[in-house]
Amino acid sequence: MNYLLLALSWIIFYTLHSVLAASKIKRILEGKLRNAYKWYRLGYTLVSILLFLGIMVQALLIPKSILFPKGDLTDYLGYMFAGFGTIILTKSSKNYSLKRFLGFEPSTKEDETLVTTGLYSKIRHPLYAGLVLIFLGYFLFSGTVTAIVHLACLLLYLPFGIYFEEKKLVNQFGEAYQKYKLAVPSLIPSFW
Template identity: 60%
Template sequence: MDYMLLAGSWLVFYFLHSFLASSKLKRILKEKLASGYKWYRLFYSAISLVLFLGILIQSVLIQPQRIFEESNLLVYLGYMLATFGTILSVKSSKAWSLKKFLGINPDSEETEILIKSGLYGKIRHPLYAALLMIFMGYLLVAGTATALVHLACLLIYLPFGIYFEEKNLIEKFGDSYKTYQKEVPPLIPRWSR
């Protein structure tokens, strides 16, 4: 039952994440809230943080149940994956303004540009790829059913999350983003020259 509640919590988190980020909702709120809309991104970030912390607390309260035996190799691989995921998330976040992303600087008049260089020149969604590595690393280190639920929920959500995010990006950047989609893979870089 604990795992069903945990999966349900992730479902709520991911649904709200996509719903609150949708272009249609943003257009409606921009019209209704007028000058108050500048605080929407901060509200969105705060809701996401509260829900994520709730999931973390819920996870800690679940009695750990190992699904495979601990081994030094798996722990090493898990830490390596999680470390690479963390590095990837930090490196990819350097391409955009963290204050703007979190909604801390609502009066900023920065124009949004389509980032296609650096990591974004190799994969379109480096933050999602980083999350995958971190969650897989966590599963290998912890080896618990809870870690498996976290990873499974992320794997189920990713196709939907990418779809809705790219729908928003096409609306924002038009043909430029469609061309970028054709040139750059979503999560796994191409190794060809």
């Protein structure tokens, strides 16, 4: 039952993430909130952080149930994947203003440009790829059922998250994003 509630919490988190980031919802709220809309991104960020922290507390309260015995190899692989994921997240977020991302600085249409350089020239969604590696690393390091629930929920969400994100990007950048989408893989880089 604990794992089902944990999965349900992730479903709520990911659903809210996609719904609240949708362009249509943003337009509706912008019309209703008017001047207060400038605080929308900050509110969105705070809700996301609180839900994420709630999920982490919930996961800590679940008794540990080990799926496989830990060893030096699983520890090494866990650290390696999580480390690579952290590097990918860090490098891919350098193209964004942290203040703007968190909602402390308003975003304007002039600020929004299609980034296709750096890691974005290899994969379209390096933030998601980094998260997958971090969650995979955590699972290999801990070997718990809780960790596999975290990873499974992320992997199940990604096709939906990517679909809605790309729909928004096609509306925003048009043919430029369509060409980028055809040239660059979504999550797994193509080195040949």
